[in-house]
Amino acid sequence: MGNLINLIYNELFKIYIRKSTWAMYIILAGLIIGGAVLTNSFDNTNERYAGDNWREVLEEENAAIEEEMGAVAGDGSYVNWEYEKNDFYLENDIQPSYTTWDYSFENTGLLSIVSLFTIIIGAGIVANEFRWGTIKQLLIRPISRSKILASKYIAVLIFALVTSVFLILFSWIIGALFFGVNGFDSSIVLEQNGEYLHVSAINEILSSLGYGFVNLIMMTTFAFMISTVFRNSSLAIGTAIFLMMAGNTIVAIFMEKEWAKYILFANTDLSQYANGKEPFIEGMSLGFSITMLIIYYAIFQFLSWFVFAKRDVAGQ
Amino acid sequence: MELVNSTKSIGKKKIIKGLTFTINRGEVFGFIGPNGAGKTTTIRMMVGLMNQTDGDIKISGKSIKSDFKGAIREVGAIVENPEMYPFMTGKQNLAHFARMIPGIDKERISEIVQLVGLEKVMNEKVGKYSLGMRQRLGIAQALLHKPSILILDEPTNGLDPAGIREIRQYIRNLATKENVAVIISSHLLSEIELMCDRIGIIKNGELIAIQNVNETTDQANLKQVELEITPIDKAAAILKEKHNLETIQTDSSLSLQCEKEKVPEIIQTLVAHNIAIYQVSVSKTTLEDKFFDLIGENTIG
Numbered sequence: 001m002g003n004l005i006n007l008i009y010n011e012l013f014k015i016y017i018r019k020s021t022w023a024m025y026i027i028l029a030g031l032i033i034g035g036a037v038l039t040n041s042f043d044n045t046n047e048r049y050a051g052d053n054w055r056e057v058l059e060e061e062n063a064a065i066e067e068e069m070g071a072v073a074g075d076g077s078y079v080n081w082e083y084e085k086n087d088f089y090l091e092n093d094i095q096p097s098y099t100t101w102d103y104s105f106e107n108t109g110l111l112s113i114v115s116l117f118t119i120i121i122g123a124g125i126v127a128n129e130f131r132w133g134t135i136k137q138l139l140i141r142p143i144s145r146s147k148i149l150a151s152k153y154i155a156v157l158i159f160a161l162v163t164s165v166f167l168i169l170f171s172w173i174i175g176a177l178f179f180g181v182n183g184f185d186s187s188i189v190l191e192q193n194g195e196y197l198h199v200s201a202i203n204e205i206l207s208s209l210g211y212g213f214v215n216l217i218m219m220t221t222f223a224f225m226i227s228t229v230f231r232n233s234s235l236a237i238g239t240a241i242f243l244m245m246a247g248n249t250i251v252a253i254f255m256e257k258e259w260a261k262y263i264l265f266a267n268t269d270l271s272q273y274a275n276g277k278e279p280f281i282e283g284m285s286l287g288f289s290i291t292m293l294i295i296y297y298a299i300f301q302f303l304s305w306f307v308f309a310k311r312d313v314a315g316q
Numbered sequence: 317m318e319l320v321n322s323t324k325s326i327g328k329k330k331i332i333k334g335l336t337f338t339i340n341r342g343e344v345f346g347f348i349g350p351n352g353a354g355k356t357t358t359i360r361m362m363v364g365l366m367n368q369t370d371g372d373i374k375i376s377g378k379s380i381k382s383d384f385k386g387a388i389r390e391v392g393a394i395v396e397n398p399e400m401y402p403f404m405t406g407k408q409n410l411a412h413f414a415r416m417i418p419g420i421d422k423e424r425i426s427e428i429v430q431l432v433g434l435e436k437v438m439n440e441k442v443g444k445y446s447l448g449m450r451q452r453l454g455i456a457q458a459l460l461h462k463p464s465i466l467i468l469d470e471p472t473n474g475l476d477p478a479g480i481r482e483i484r485q486y487i488r489n490l491a492t493k494e495n496v497a498v499i500i501s502s503h504l505l506s507e508i509e510l511m512c513d514r515i516g517i518i519k520n521g522e523l524i525a526i527q528n529v530n531e532t533t534d535q536a537n538l539k540q541v542e543l544e545i546t547p548i549d550k551a552a553a554i555l556k557e558k559h560n561l562e563t564i565q566t567d568s569s570l571s572l573q574c575e576k577e578k579v580p581e582i583i584q585t586l587v588a589h590n591i592a593i594y595q596v597s598v599s600k601t602t603l604e605d606k607f608f609d610l611i612g613e614n615t616i617g
Contacts, residue, residue, distance in 0.1 A: 006415040007415075009415065010412050010415055014404070017404060018403050019403075132401065132402070133396070133397060133399030134399050136395045136396070137399065137413065140363045140391065140393055141388065142389040144384070144385070312365065312366040
């Protein structure tokens, strides 16, 4: 066991000593800071509703919206979100504000960037050893090949975790500097299934990350497999990112087919089952999706392990 | 280390055809053969990077097939080039490999670094190292865990003459003082001759000879003798008549084969017959001649 921890330490050391890894964190930090600057210059929620007369401000806004809507349709079929939101604030007597909690929650969307970086790391971690020729040095130690592969895979997951924590913490800090903290009240107002709710930002951030991680782990495992089987990191990065981007399109194209629900990407978004929503394709359930994910995951892992453990390590 | 009928086939083609030989502790074993003969493949099988199709390799009695961890624990190796992580310093590289084997402390690392003489550049990135420096670092990582068998693929590749001599002495020291078995592969014959006790010659995946290095040089009794003399025709006739020797004439010299002990007699005979002798040279049969004898001049097979 101590052995495995040493191996994981080695792998993390090799990840974090390289400048390309630091570039990833700099890019992420840049996106977070840039996002804050943009939001700060376009959104003036905090100024608009800052005074004690914020209720009047909301009512005035709604009156203006009603006037406009009356001119367009006015039969109630069209929902104006701005109006509903203002209504929600008034009904629940919540003073509208935009704090670092809102900003941090919005930035969970950047998890796709984290996925991208994790795929790059996962695609390189085996293929690079072959490219550098150092794989020979690794495999002539008194350690089984499975253990070396496991240490690499775990190191990739740790990278994903550390990077996600960095994303949220850094967003929170930057958000706090730009928008303030609003005490320790972490509740935010957001829309879910057509109605506004006053919810805990911490819960929302965690569940958003949790759903995102399913996709991240599946695609990283896929990239890891391609990289191990073909010893080529570019191929692994390319296919994994392509599939990540095109996943939903692929499902949409084959939507009508009976086997569409067996496509990996139909199952990676588990939030489709949250809050009693209708699933993507008829006949799917949470249990079904989890089973499919486990099957795909097991296939990816088995292929990586099988090829890595059995392969003859010959010249470049 | 013991190889028993080690065989490797790729597809239907047998690349290594049943190698069987033993390497003992305290000896330096040279492994030579032309390019493509199967040296590196054999070394890869020795360290478990490649599976054997048939046969087995035992290291200190432990099979590389069934007890990989036990067997490989005894081995330190450089397979092909001494590849290291270019973005890490020498020290980080050694620490990295040290963490993979239990029982290597900081003292051992600095001891090894001193041994290969890399103290000054330990904190520089390996990417900036010269080939010679990397070769030394490679040897350092192979020795970290005090292996009982050291396998080096072309260890003096890229070293300057001083470096080559140093490594040579160091390898000899390891074998005699620490009782380590050293296996060296090379196609530089002169190097093998200077470093090794025994050599195995491999060609087309077959071991065609195992010889003690000193034997190869001594055993050939017939020497090639070159005589620079005039008149050549007369000398040739005399030698044929008196000593029953076949000679080959070239422009200004005569060459013949005879035992070393006969050379003074030949000279005396020639002097007695008033032949002018400018130069007599006896060429030693080197390992190189032996090598070509064994594998033939057409090396890539």
